[in-house]
Amino acid sequence: MIEFPLLLIAYFSTLGLVFTYFALRDKDLIKAIIFSTIQSISYALIYGTLLAPDILLVYLAVGFGIYPILLLYAVSKTRRYEKK
């Protein structure tokens, strides 16, 4: 079964593309941060499917913890909505 991991990677990368589009389109920055977090989780699962379990663990902590906390800190100190 060479195809099964490739099918999983195709599914997760499509999910990442869709949520990238949502994250770039949304004017509400907190919603955009949540969408980019879902995209990070799908890419972490791609790393796990490509048999890199250490990167899966590191990237779950980074993409689900550090990036959203930093970006939410920046939003809390500045504005929530994008102009235009």
Add this chain to the structure above:
Amino acid sequence: MSLTNILLIYIYFIIFATGGLAIYGIISKNNLIKKIIALTIFGDVVNSLIIFIGYRLVPKPLPPILPSLNPDKALYKLYVMSSVDPLPQALVITAIVINVAVIAFLVFLVVRIYNSYGSIEYDELIRIDRGGST
């Protein structure tokens, strides 16, 4: 064309499309926090392409971990024949840590810019820099 080739072409197409969308976000979005979000997405895309180089298209690939403390010759042969390449994974771990440091620096730079100029929109910052007002 076999299913494997079709899937590989599809995966590369989708990942490059995500990278193109992220570059579009970095260049053309007006909000600085939106630019940082697009930068994190672009980092993901580049890291997944690097790991994809080391993946091995054999029927049962193994993670790059020796399963025994005193392996014999057959185990070494199995490991060499079907384990994925550990070098791109080590490089990507380093890249992720550097990415976290860069994103933290950019976030605090954005907060500092907002405290100094009162805006995080790129065109307003250009206008303030040229001597106008908000």
